[in-house]
Amino acid sequence: MSIITGPQHEMNDTPPIHDIVSGALFDFGGFLTSLDDDFMVGSHSDASHFADLIGDFHKRRGLTMWNSDVESWQKKIGSRIASRVAVAALSAVE
Numbered sequence: 001m002s003i004i005t006g007p008q009h010e011m012n013d014t015p016p017i018h019d020i021v022s023g024a025l026f027d028f029g030g031f032l033t034s035l036d037d038d039f040m041v042g043s044h045s046d047a048s049h050f051a052d053l054i055g056d057f058h059k060r061r062g063l064t065m066w067n068s069d070v071e072s073w074q075k076k077i078g079s080r081i082a083s084r085v086a087v088a089a090l091s092a093v094e
Helices: 017-033 047-061 073-077 079-093
Strands: none
Touching (some): 017 047, 017 073
16 A cells, blocks of 8 residues: 555445545646646735636536535545545654
């Protein structure tokens, strides 16, 4: 098991939701690094440009943003997952 990949799943198994979320985040990171333009992200940057990039990513992947669960997705996947990630990280350091 790796901190990044976690336990492997059989092809016919449905991966846990945290694996899907992690995959989407890596995919979004790949999308951002494939752009020709450079941009700044931070507390002093205009968030509307980043929101546009998120919208572009959604369109390219055929996703909708209408029901994006921005407020409570962390509660829905549960603190169990955060605890498992922390334990895996500590185990890797030891």
